Amino acid sequence: MSNSENLIKISVLIAARNEEDNIERCLTSLDAVNFPKENLEIIVGDDDSDDRTAELVQNFIKDKPHFKYIKIASQLAELKGKANVLAHLAHHASGDYFLYCDADIAVKPTWISEMRAHFKPKTGVVIGLTRMKHTHLLADLLSMEWLFALSTMRFFSLFKIPITGMGNNMAVTREAYFAIGGFEKIGFSIVEDYTLFIGVVRQGYDFQMAYKPEVLSISEPVNTFPELLKQRKRWMHGVMQSFWVTRLSLFVSSLIVPICLLIAIWYPIDALSSIVQYYVLITGISLLSIILLKQPDLWKAAFLFWFYMVSIGLIMLVNYYLPSKTVWKGREY
Template identity: 40%
Template sequence: MSSLVAGGLLVFLALWLLGLAYATWCFATRRGAVPAGSPPATCRVSILLAARDEELALPRCLASLRALDYPAELLEILVGDDASTDRTAAVAAAAMRGWAGRFRIIPIVEPMGEARGKANVLAHLAREATTDFFFITDADIAVPPTWIAALLAHAAPDVGTVTGITAVRGPRVFDQLQGLDWLLSLSLVQVVSDGGRPVTAMGNNMLVIRAAYEVTGGYEALPFSVTEDFALFKAVVAAGYGFRHAFSPAARADSLPVPTWSGLLKQRRRWLRGVEALPRRLRLELLFFGGFWPALAGLAWAAGPGPALGVWGLKVLVQGALAYLAHRRAGLRLRWRLLPLFELYTLGLTLGLVSFRLFGGAVVWKGRRYG
């Protein structure tokens, strides 16, 4: 009986490794085509930034926006102060003092339609924006000077959203493990997206075309979701618009890391709610890739530690190749010493998310509780 179990698990793990190897090959060889008819690099654009209790992170973000290699007179920066209890508004005003472009701080005090939380802030900001291009980012993000031009290059009349990549940067090993996690995940998203299948978008590095946004009715008309970026992306795709993902240093935004393990698990709990809204095929594929650790544990029980260690070693090698390619394409260098530690990191995340699925619990985000 144990030999049959071991054989079945070996087949599963072999398919898992082949899937990862194929994704690595696709990432190395495929490039999504840049659409024709991109808007001129001299068009006016709006930057929408939702902020709630962000007095510490906001100056870094706004400094990067001031340093954009784009004419200031063509930029409109709108900061939505979402009932902050700290000095968010004052810090934002000080950071942008003397800037030549258009800048406004908009207090958010009332809900708009169905929108709540960040979605409500963005609904208000979109109403206030005066351009046809909404660049959305977060307070814990620093964008590169090339950000506007890099995302605009992928825009077109039939493209509703353009998503750049995000790299987590920080000095601690825990920060660097988060960075490795992000780039590996985004490389897989890029592979699926280059194949023409919609997966998601990221609301910390995202261009939304006004026409595509308005055809959905805006955030105020969408059902509430704690993953508001995915909800909007799904609605835009359903309206018939295309999408693009830009995986390049010019489109790379750098995020501050989550400082604690508990905070990281809370972040992933929120994202898990978005995964539940993915198409069934994608959910099954994610379930398949999420089965590595249970299958490996089962193989160690049924066939002993030797075969399990061999499979684990192959996984580290193939995953390392993908990590190297992802870092190089993002304009970063891979710290190879992180790869063994990354195995413990992913195992801990897997156990934490399984616990969440088993025991449930509300999502707490920016001090607000969502059931």
């Protein structure tokens, strides 16, 4: 690491609410990063947790001065939830770069240095990579979904077409964050990562995609289908607010198979051939993703991913339009 990089000050910002099952894993991984501790601060914002999150964090950091714990007890600019926590943490942070990860994430030792390396003079935001912990088939399909989406984002980023941010693995410059007025100016959104990302891009800053295994973080997966539906209800708000390319991709991937099956009533060979070609295309992209990102344990999920994708896309659309509230971290929005 060069002398100039040793002077860089990094702030890692973590919003935590009722994360007693995950927070120690996250903090342990952050404590192991290969970045000078004297140039690093890791700030955990406790969003009114009513479990053992506060106790676990404070016990972990008591002999680690580069960690800070902050209890979030007030509201900024009518913000709620994670957006409010991150807005508070930005004012406590002293770094030139703000790196974001979730409390259920484990980062690699190379995460900070590799994310920092993607910042160029005009770059305001860098998007990293995330997959799920290898625990069961649903987790592997979710990992494949993340890597497929991130690979698609990588493709569009080569043409400077912004898609979305990823709040569990993202970085912004301090300059860019405060240039857009922070979360206070952006306003509340249940998909705060998208609003931050798009706000920085619309301010005229460049964005980069850190598409390499060294920045790939590991998240805890949802373990049941009802949990997945709750998660996707929130995510769909972000999709529907995003660029037309993202919205179009969702509708096409969700409806193309039902449409082909209807066409097959009159033209069976052509329609079924299209479905087979679609499967080959999606599976090919999936396999390429796990090869480029060196995730060989997902090869079985790559061959099954198409079936999952065409099903979950349709389910997400139906679930989004159903008249129900969005529940996130025990709160209704």
